[in-house]
Amino acid sequence: MQENNQENNQQNLTPGAVHILDTAYPTNVTQRFLNRKKWERPNPNIVLSFIPGTMLRLLVEEGQAVKAGDKLAVFVAMKMHNAVLAPHDGKVVKVFVGEGDKFPKGASLFEVKP
């Protein structure tokens, strides 16, 4: 029985150890492995930022209907005005950022429900 799962919160699990029956066999695990992000199924309705930046102009409001390819917002990153486009036809259910907000790469910007 191999149990090597960090997300498992049982107290008797030592990080990085291989547990066989009641014995924990210590193994060396890199910091990178311990810090790794668990894979999650991406939600196609959430529009993520593809580069860190600052929101310049929001062009849609919550509840607004949009078509695929419509401009949702423009944000500044690396001295450029980058457009955020709607991934598919639908309705903007949620806007996660305001104008002037700074956000990292991979931050949620909009939720567009088809």
Added chain:
Amino acid sequence: MENQKKVEELQKKLEEAQQGGGKQAIAKQKSMGKLTARERILLLVDEGSFHEYDLFVEHDVRDFGMQDKKLAGDGVIIGTGTLYGSPIAIYAQDFTVAGGSLGSMHARKITKIMDYALRMRMPIIGINDSGGARIQEGVNSLAGYGEIFFRNTLNSGVIPQISVILGPCAGGAVYSPALTDFVFVVENISKMFITGPEVIRTVLGEEISMEELGGARVHSEITGNAHFFARSESECFEQIKKLITFIPWHNQRKALAFEPREPKAEYVVDKIVPDDPTQPYDVRNVIRAVVDGSDFFEIQELWAANIVIGFGRLNGDTVGFVANQPVVMAGVLDCDSADKAARFIRYCDAFNIPLVTFEDLPGYLPGVDQEHAGVIRHGAKMLYAYSEATVPKITVILRKAYGGGYIAMNSRHLRADFVFAWPNAEIAVMGPEGAANIIFKKEITEAENPDEMRKQKVAEYREKFANPYVAASKGYIDSVIAPKDTRKFLLHAIQVSVNKNAQMPSRKHGIPPF
């Protein structure tokens, strides 16, 4: 009459062997939306040109009941043919025969055709559709993989090697495509991974499907392992045929020249780049505005799209293009885009294809994740590849050329043969805003109206440095050219550099920052 009988007998044997895994297995293959190995080859090569070898090869396994199993061609078809009249070698794994599993004879057939291709100096196309190693053969099948990988490395940069993934390609098998020049994948058919979903679930507890783990889209958009993405097998074959027209048969030749054509009138080169340096545009339109017939064949379109690579023709001859893409991530350089460009540059260098670089980038992407992902090492690959390349190298600075990005994008200092700049080019260590904030920090903070002062100083800096003439005054830029003259200058640059003879110092090989 004895001979006639023998010919008939041969005919019967051939027909039998060409049936592959039999009717049932073929029906199953079809139900998965896949063509058979033989159909694939015949669709790819010129009509009537395919000649098969080693059809009667049999495996010699005597264990696990394998001695009673006859596998047609041992699960792989090899042969030679022509594509638009050019010779090619080809092999296709046949999933209908024992799941296309790789045994020692199967591997020996593949290595045989690879050796042929090298000796005859012709491109090789490998169609991969295999369940993996033939377990009954044990270490012999692993040996087979090793022999293939070794030849992939031997052939690399001598003859073009193309891999087509038309089915599963898992475990060790994925390293053969990874060693080749171009990998083609098809949506819902191609699956590539080292360890499958089953192992990931038991070891890490993560649930993921095959398609999400290693489907065509994953390798085209996330990993960059694949170079061409198609929605159907026939679309994939069209892409392969188009690619073949752009590349030479081997490294001692040039790609076949085509009839020169003018670009289409709808692409007007001086109307594409906006005046405002904060406004993005699609750099592929600039490429289309200068290449023959506006025909630009893009590679790795979906991965690291902040840099654009691909082939086009200038005056009928193949040219490799590398261009920053301002419409995606502001056109920054990052780990993936540097990797993508570096490999393409080395490909072009190996196969005598001149390089044209279109430059418009704000620099390297800042960020903890980039630094920790090793942007230093990845970025260095690009410097290495450009410096090492001895084919004609031409750069056109379209707009921004800042900092490390200016150096990396085939600058004069990396021995570019020609560097041109448009009159609106901005060449400096950093953008005017950042530069003014540092140089005039004191003046700005002490001013009565800091914002006003900052604006003034930014304008001052822009006036002084954000133009191509400072660089031109040092000879770092050969010519400042009007955008509409770009094609004219490129054609001439290619024309005068046909006999370029640049040598690298003698050495076994360099040590690129892999």
